[in-house]
Amino acid sequence: MAHRWINDLTHDDVTPKALWLNRRQLIAGLTATGAAGLGGPVAAQGSLEPNTWEEITTYNNFYEFGTGKGDPVQNAPAMDTSGWQVTVDGLVDNPGTYDLMDLIGDLETEERIYRFRCVEAWSMVIPWNGFELADLLAKVGVQDGARYVAFETAVIPEVMPGVRRRVLDFPYVEGLRLDEAMHPLTIMATGIYGEPIPNQNGAPMRLVVPWKYGFKSIKSIVRISLVADQPPTSWNKANAREYGFYSNVNPNVDHPRWSQATERRIGGGIFSQRQDTLMFNGYDEVAGLYDGMDLTEFY
Amino acid sequence: MALTDPINSAARRVPAWSLYILGAAWAGWVFYLGATGGLGVEPIEALEHEYGAMALKLLVVGLAITPLRRFAGINLMKFRRAVGVSAFFLVLAHLLVWAVLDVQSLDRIWADIVKRPYVTVGMAGFLLLLPLALTSNNRAVRRLGPKWRQLHKLTYPAAILAAIHFIWLAKGFQIEPVVWLVVICGLLASRLRLGRASNARVAPSKG
DSSP states (O other): OOOOSOOSSOGGGSOOHHHHHSHHHHHHHHHHTTOGGGOTTOOOTTOOOOOOHHHHHHSOOOGGGOSSTTHHHHHGGGSOOTTOEEEEEESBSSOEEEEHHHHHTTSOOEEEEEEEEOTTSEEEEEEEEEEEHHHHHHHHOBOTTOOEEEEEEOOOGGGOHHHHTTSSSSSOEEEEEHHHHHSTTOEEEEEETTEEOOGGGTTTOEEEOTTBOGGGSOOSEEEEEEESSOOOOHHHHHOTTTOOSSOBOOTTSOBTTBOOSEEEETTSOTTOOOEEOOGGGGOGGGGGGGTTOOTTTOO | OTTHHHHHHHHHHSOTTHHHHHHHHHHHHHHHHHHTTTTOSOHHHHHHHHHHHHHHHHHHHHHHHHHIIIIIOOOOGGGHHHHHHHHHHHHHHHHHIIIIIIIOSHHHHHHHHHHOHHHHHHHHHHHHHHHHHHTOSHHHHHHHTHHHHHHGGGHHHHHHHHHHHHHHHOOSOOHHHHHHHHHHHHHHHHHHHHHHHHHHHHHHHHO
C-alpha cells in the first residue's frame, strides 16, 4: 500500500549517520582550520538538507514535559514507552485496545524527508521513518459516516511536569478531516534517521502532517477515534482566535501575535537569514483538499 | 538584622561602576555563547530571551532598592543608577537582537510594532526608558532638579509594560511571567504604603 507519494527530497539529501552524529564538532573543526569553504557537510543556507539529530532532538515543543524548548529532552526520557497500548474506537470495524506492535507491526515503513514548520515561525527538515496513516485506517476499517479522525496523547503526570502545571487542558487532543488523514502525505512516524523516535519527539508513535503547523502533528498517541463530527483540538480550545482546526501552513494568514510570512530554519546559527514560508509548507499537492474554502476563515 | 551591617559595609567598598563592567562582560559572554553553539540550536531566540529576561530582572532590582532600604535597612542606593542604566542597555541589546538578527528587515520591524500588541507594548516600555537613560548623568540631575525625580517615576509604568510584554508573548498558561508582574506590582505597592506612612508622620506637625 505504501509508496503512493514520491518524495521531492531524495536519499541524497540525507546526511550519512557518521556526519549527522557529529556535524557540530565537524563544523567547529573545519572553521578552526579555516577549511569551512570546502563545503562537504556544511550546507548552503535555505537548502533542503535535513537538520542534524541534535537539532531535531534537543529543540522541541512538547508541553506535557515543560514549555521550554530544552525541557522535553530533559524530562521525556523518564516516560516508559514499553508495553505501549493504543485504543482505536468510534466508527471502526475493529475497535479495541491494542499493543502497539499488534496494531502497526505489519505495516510497511519508509523514509519521508519532510519540511516541518512550527506555528512559532521556525522550521526544520526531518527524515522521518513511518507508515501512511491511510494504511492503519484501512487495517482498522473505517465505517460509513466517519468524517474525522481524532487523536489523543498519553497523560502520565508522574513524568510530565507540564501536565501537573496545567499549561494546557490535557490530554492533548488533535484531529484531521478524514480526507486529510487519508492523504498519502500524512504519516505516523516511529523513527528519525532510521533510529527509534526519541521520547521528546513523540515516541513511540506520532502523527506527521507536513503541510500543517507542527502542533497538529500530535505526539505519543494513545487513542485514535473515527468520528462523525469535527473533534475538539487542544490549541483551538486554548485560544480559538489564534489556532484554528485546519492550521494549514499559510504565509498569507498571520497568527494574531506574529507574522507567518517568513520562517527561520533551525541550524543556521546566530546570523541565520529568514526565508519565505511556502503555502501548504510547499506541499501544493494538498491544495485540492481545500477547493472552494476560504482559508482566511478556515485557518 | 544581623546581615544588614556586613551587606552595607560590603556595598560601601564596591564601586558602582563595577556593575557596568559586569553587565557588559555578561552581555558579551552570552553573545559569544550564542555564536559558538553554547545556547543550543536556536541561538537567536535564546539570545533575545537572555537579554530580555536579564533586563527585566535588573528593572526589578532597581525597583527593590528603595523598599530594601526602607524595610530592611539595606542601603544600595549608590548602585541604583548603574542598575537602571544597565537595565536600559540590556533592553537595547534585546531590541537590537530582535530587530537585526531576528526580524531582519525594516518593513517587518515596523509591521510588528504596529500589528503585534506584545511588540507594541515592549516598544512603548523602551520609549519610556529612553529619556531616563538620557538623563542619568549628574548634569541632568542638577538641571532638572525636582523634575528629575518626577521624570524617573516613568520606571514604574515601564516595568509594568515589560511584564505585560512577557506575559503576552507566552503560549498557553505559563506561571513565570505572571510571577514577575506580581513582584513588580508588589514593589510598586510598597511605595504607596511608604507614601502614606510618611504622610502620617508629617500630618501631626501640620496641626
